[in-house]
Amino acid sequence: MEKIAFLGLGRMGLPMARRLAAAGHPLTVWNRSPGRADGLTEAASPAEAVRGADVVVTMLSDPAAVAEVAGRFTAELAPGTLWIDMSSIGPEATAALRARLPYGVGLVDAPVMGSVGPAAAGELLVLAGGEDADLERARPVLERLGRVRHCGGPGSGAALKTVAIGAIVASVAVVGEVLAAAGELGVSPELAREVLAAGPLAGVVARAHSTDSDFPVRLAAKDLALAGGGPVLSAAREVLLADPSIAEQDLSAVVDSLRRRRQANG
Incomplete structure (x- = not known):
């Protein structure tokens, strides 16, 4: 089971992180407002959360939030890390994230359709875009959260x-x-x-x-x-x-x- 860092424990993020932990993934979480980890292992910063992670999942509110938090952890991503951004930020902001990736780091854009109930039940519709190899690697993680729809290349899920x-x-x-x-x-x-x-x-x-x-x-x-x-x-x-x-x-x-x-x- 790959080690996962999950950043963003809002309405949707917390039940999604719980599902990944329940599936047995070693999981470290981080949230802007501390104290929402609900028994999960909580890091003090985004950089600390992603350090040593195989997969990083972000579930944040808007493009500005994703860009700000990404600026605090991107340098810590080692070659071979896969970043799955599940925030709803649109294709333009997703392209900007891709442009700042360190060498050897993959990115899948995978926003979701569904609300808090489906997030807790693992019944979201996950709209996934990215390179084929990255999408296949992301699939076991995403399938813990719902039904995965492969939309195409980079940015297609966000679009x-x-x-x-x-x-x-x-x-x-x-x-x-x-x-x-x-x-x-x-x-x-x-x-x-x-x-x-x-x-x-x-x-x-x-x-x-x-x-x-x-x-x-x-x-x-x-x-x-x-x-x-x-x-x-x-x-x-x-x-x-x-x-x-x-x-x-x-x-x-x-x-x-x-x-x-x-x-x-x-």
Whole structure:
């Protein structure tokens, strides 16, 4: 079993790290805020965590966080180390990470689809991109976390995650908006939801009303920004950012937020 360093013990990272430890991997973890290791072996710094590791996994919040933490451990990566970045940072930031790799270090971009429940159960969809040899080496680790989808060469996993999450987040905002408009049009919101759920938007309606997901609105807005500045995604991002009170709540909170704002505006 390869020795793993896992950096980032947030909502998703901690249950993922627990699964790797439960599978028997020698594991050292690190988090910006100490004290979240929950019995796992915790390092005092990123450099200490990765020293001697065969595989390094990063699960951090955004491109700035990954770049900052990478600057604190990259020099410690020995030839033969494999770095798996599972953060949602987009292909541009992933390319920047690859450009700073020490000689002989491989990189797989492997962001995930799924929330905290699937992370704990090992039921994430892992979108993996990289060189073939690196992907094959990463597979036994990634399969502990969920179903692995080989997306292609370097950056392809990061790119596909940006596409997929952009579509989901914007669609949830659209469903929230039309449900908020239903009452003004004399349509029962419950009836509107029932009809929408019976058609091609069924999955989006279910996500918009999920009670067991934990994907903060602020991170959803970040993911929309990674997809570029198109008019629809930009508008959806403005909707998410318009209500700071829901920033740390799950994406589904945007539905009630839109309803309240529409009622307040008469």
